Amino acid sequence: MLTTSSPAYLPGFGGHVATEAVPGALPKGRNSPQRPAFGLYTEQLSGTAFTMPRHENRRSWLYRLRPTADHRPFVAYDGAPRLRCEKDGALAPNRLRWDPIPDAAAGTDFIDSLTTAVFNRAPNELDGVALHLYAANAERADRVFFSADGELLFLPQQGRLELLTELGRIDIAPGQIAVVPRGVRFKVLLPEGAARGYLTENYGAPFRLPDLGPIGANGLANPRDFETPVAWFEDRDEPTQVIQKYGGKLWVTTLDHSPLDVVAWHGNLAPYRYDLSHFNTIGTVSFDHPDPSIFTVLTSPSGMIGRANADFVIFPPRWMVAEDTFRPPWFHRNVMSECMGLLTGEYDAKADGFRPGGLSLHNMMSGHGPDVESWKKASEAELKPAKIDGTMAFMVESCWPFEVTAEALGRAQPDYDLAWADFPKARLP
Numbered sequence: 209m210l211t212t213s214s215p216a217y218l219p220g221f222g223g224h225v226a227t228e229a230v231p232g233a234l235p236k237g238r239n240s241p242q243r244p245a246f247g248l249y250t251e252q253l254s255g256t257a258f259t260m261p262r263h264e265n266r267r268s269w270l271y272r273l274r275p276t277a278d279h280r281p282f283v284a285y286d287g288a289p290r291l292r293c294e295k296d297g298a299l300a301p302n303r304l305r306w307d308p309i310p311d312a313a314a315g316t317d318f319i320d321s322l323t324t325a326v327f328n329r330a331p332n333e334l335d336g337v338a339l340h341l342y343a344a345n346a347e348r349a350d351r352v353f354f355s356a357d358g359e360l361l362f363l364p365q366q367g368r369l370e371l372l373t374e375l376g377r378i379d380i381a382p383g384q385i386a387v388v389p390r391g392v393r394f395k396v397l398l399p400e401g402a403a404r405g406y407l408t409e410n411y412g413a414p415f416r417l418p419d420l421g422p423i424g425a426n427g428l429a430n431p432r433d434f435e436t437p438v439a440w441f442e443d444r445d446e447p448t449q450v451i452q453k454y455g456g457k458l459w460v461t462t463l464d465h466s467p468l469d470v471v472a473w474h475g476n477l478a479p480y481r482y483d484l485s486h487f488n489t490i491g492t493v494s495f496d497h498p499d500p501s502i503f504t505v506l507t508s509p510s511g512m513i514g515r516a517n518a519d520f521v522i523f524p525p526r527w528m529v530a531e532d533t534f535r536p537p538w539f540h541r542n543v544m545s546e547c548m549g550l551l552t553g554e555y556d557a558k559a560d561g562f563r564p565g566g567l568s569l570h571n572m573m574s575g576h577g578p579d580v581e582s583w584k585k586a587s588e589a590e591l592k593p594a595k596i597d598g599t600m601a602f603m604v605e606s607c608w609p610f611e612v613t614a615e616a617l618g619r620a621q622p623d624y625d626l627a628w629a630d631f632p633k634a635r636l637p
Contacts, residue, residue: 376437
């Protein structure tokens with residue numbers, strides 16, 4: 209069932225949703241009736257172990273045209289040559305930065321354009337995170353993708369995406385994000401003919417909203433601004449490739465129908481989208497630059513309280529008013545590893561070399577901070593209220609050190625260390 213109408217959404221983060229594309233498809237009062245309406249098949253999709261505490265348990269019940277289990281064996285997929293998460297020897301503890309990836313060859317769809325930049329841990333450890341980039345210019349209506357390794361966070365940098373998922377349709381443009389849970393099948397459409405951006409793959413605990421602590425009950429990303437799609441399905445009896453990422457590699461099988469056939473569903477495991485402009489930035493109104501954790505949108509906790517497996521952090525437009533303060537991010541070394549991308553504009557700690565669509569990596573305990581020009585400008589600026597505008601940078605921070613693919617290492621800017629060259633020596637009395 210295809211429709212040209214705009215996708216519809218329900219507000220809220222992590223709530224229990226009940227939705228049906230055909231009236232009467234959703235059972236009342238039970239999850240698994242003996243004979244579901246219209247002969248639909250009942251399937252539970254679990255994003256956490258059955259025995260997780262209730263407040264952390266994520267699962268949804270799906271009512272679909274055919275069972276997901278009906279497929280032939282998966283075989284190795286020979287596309288997406290730059291989607292690789294394999295360690296290539298020891299990585300030197302150097303700071304790295306990249307320009308945007310080159311345009312893909314004509315006819316390259318989202319899957320085959322995926323290019324892995326950095327990753328940590330192995331997917332089967334159920335910890336860690338990877339960051340891929342995409343640059344697609346073609347659609348494949350006969351292809352569906354999913355990751356068994358982790359949930360996927362989409363960050364468009366150029367061009368809109370329409371994600372047709374098992375649980376509904378999501379439309380996102382630059383400035384918005386979408387999250388598709390581990391295991392959920394989807395296809396990617398390009399309403400503008402081409403699109404570029406970033407794709408974060410979280411192997412660990414599902415993303416959640418960070419605790420607010422002394423901030424109080426409100427601020428940062430508010431639950432009401434997240435949107436979950438209503439039920440939608442595709443009734444398409446034509447050959448469809450199903451490509452899955454499993455164990456860091458891609459595998460493919462072919463069905464005689466579309467697996468995007470969930471007519472109704474209920475639960476709290478579902479894709480969602482969020483507009484980054486709704487982020488309520490909290491900052492200092494007296495002195496000193498706050499820690500970047502104050503900009504956390506979503507977090508995936510690790511086994512140690514307060515140390516994230518993955519934090520998704522943004523640096524959006526905001527007012528700077530701190531008195532007697534060096535306002536850009538200060539020089540620092542961090543036990544966490546930081547991978548940063550730029551969606552639009554300029555980043556306030558780098559005057560040159562960091563372009564939208566690019567990437568930088570500062571692994572644990574690597575000294576970093578503003579470049580010489582940014583340091584000098586901020587040190588000499590007249591400190592009056594000023595707005596940082598027309599920009600959106602993001603960071604994926606992890607307690608695990610990142611590895612870099614051989615392909616990405618070969619594309620790294622050779623002179624990134626020069627960003628910190630020629631600082632004058634401090635003058636003692």
